[in-house]
Amino acid sequence: MKALARPDVVPFIAAWSGEQQLDRTVVYSGHGGIAYADETPEDRDQYGVLWNGRAMARGTGRPLYGNVHPMRQRMAMQHLLCQVCGDPAGRDRLGVLWLIEDNRHDWKGWPNDLLTTHPPVCLPCAGKAVEMCPHLVDSYVAVRVRESDVCAVYGRMWSSSALGRPVKAGNADVVAFGTLAARWVLAGQLVRSLNGCTFVDLQRELARR
Numbered sequence: 001m002k003a004l005a006r007p008d009v010v011p012f013i014a015a016w017s018g019e020q021q022l023d024r025t026v027v028y029s030g031h032g033g034i035a036y037a038d039e040t041p042e043d044r045d046q047y048g049v050l051w052n053g054r055a056m057a058r059g060t061g062r063p064l065y066g067n068v069h070p071m072r073q074r075m076a077m078q079h080l081l082c083q084v085c086g087d088p089a090g091r092d093r094l095g096v097l098w099l100i101e102d103n104r105h106d107w108k109g110w111p112n113d114l115l116t117t118h119p120p121v122c123l124p125c126a127g128k129a130v131e132m133c134p135h136l137v138d139s140y141v142a143v144r145v146r147e148s149d150v151c152a153v154y155g156r157m158w159s160s161s162a163l164g165r166p167v168k169a170g171n172a173d174v175v176a177f178g179t180l181a182a183r184w185v186l187a188g189q190l191v192r193s194l195n196g197c198t199f200v201d202l203q204r205e206l207a208r209r
Helices: 070-079 123-132 202-207
Strands: 014-016 026-028 034-036 063-068 095-101 114-116 140-159 167-176 185-200
Touching: 063 070, 070 185, 095 114, 095 123, 095 185, 123 202, 167 185, 185 202
Parallel strands: none
Antiparallel strands: 014 063, 026 034, 095 140, 114 185, 140 167, 140 185
């Protein structure tokens, strides 16, 4: 494995130790699925999905590089912001810039139809990302994406029980909007589908900056 460069920047989507996980009581929703006992309108997204709560205090404490902050990841994916700096992601005539693990042998036409929880990047941050991110350091591709739709969330499923309250049902999973399962998921990350993808040479693009 290639050695990771020492991080000199904390990604915009990374959580900090001072951003405590909020202790919220999960109950049954009157509309089916789950809700918070003290729920507010801000707890759900525009698709009606309940989101995992975490304090917003970026820069407080120490960075948790492997821990994604739900609200900042959601913001970056919703508005196509760079996952490293939080500024608008790189965009040109071929589309928005994404760095993804190289799994081009998964299916013909990959990465078209790929579902990802990783937000895009801006070109200035792309070079740092491939040196510091453990998901990219060994094998990555740079892709310009013409079409990407917000289509799902990644989160933990809950289910009904004989205890009079919902219980965690298992591991986290990708859940599409508009499904019955979307009423029972506690979302942690937003998911986009990628289409109209063009492979690009990142080093060549960086050299033209």
